[in-house]
Amino acid sequence: MASPSSPRPDPSEELKAVALRLFVETSYAGASLQQIADAAGYSKSSVLYHFASKEALLEEALTPAVVKLDGLFQGSIGRIADAELRGTFVEDFIDFLLVHGLEAHIIINQGQSLAGIPIVDRANDFLRRLSDSFVNELATPEQRIRLGVALAGAAYVVATGVAMPSTDLAPIEEARAALVAVVAELLVPLAAPAVTL
Template identity: 50%
Template sequence: MPSVDSSTRLRAHDELRLIAIEQFATVGFAGASLQQIADIAGYSKSSVLYHFASKEALLEAAIAPAVDALEVLFSEYIAAGRSDEARAAFIEQFVDFLIRHRLEVHTFINQGSSLRGIPIIDRANAVVAALGDAVCDEHASTVDRMRFGVALGGAAFILVADMTFPDLGDIVPVDDARDALITVIGELLALINR
């Protein structure tokens, strides 16, 4: 019986994970199928199921690293305190996180409510809610909470809009987006709790 090289299995695992997150971000979790992911990757559906027991397991593998990174970023933000300097540093780190994990963030921000009950989505939703509570203290107005939502949701949207709506073209190249997002998110969050 021929043996399968473990590096081949790892490559297939990573390739499937990357294709899956692209599909989940562009056509949605409900719209993506294991068969479509297998076809795009050039594998059989049974090969996908060899690596991932279910579509939910594939979703977990695809977005867990981003949720882990967001939890670390959130912990560092809380530890740094609420000074203007700490907020500015957080915004830069947060924008870098959004750019690095834009597909994952788009998936759990924009599909989070429809995917409740899937453990990794529930975990992501909890971190986003905790981050919102940390940015917007208990005295925050509805307007302040909306500012936070627009900052997060707007950034998640703009970073994948060209994939979601290919007819629009490259709305904002990622290289140009970083500085703009730091400015816009900084302006929105600076108005909160003031």
């Protein structure tokens, strides 16, 4: 908790954080600007001072995660198939989720209903391209399902807080280590060439 003499966080950052939480809890459609303002302790006019609309608030809140996600998945199949690179990819992916879990939740669970919002369209296009790359570069349905379960499962665990501690740093590190170990284990068979009969 901040001491009485410490300044309040940057209003736009605080509003984005509150909006992301509400967009996950009640959905983008279900969270009004007034609810966001109330939850953050601001007036609605203050929200509109920083963001022209709820859509603009969503755009600004999601953009850093979408940019980071795009960079994270560049050449991902090659990184996942290579034993030495796989560990780094998995750690980077889990770290991304630990920082951007709410954004991932919104993109995955509300992406289709938010089509038409530029940042969401960008994320949806990226996910389609990623899916196409999985289909084209992984030889078997088992490999594609294994990869999907590993990545989507980790995103679900982090976004919903399943097995994630809420306060103590040590348990967060334990949860991170467990996520890295499980995802890496699920991806090990991708390094082996597909067996064809």
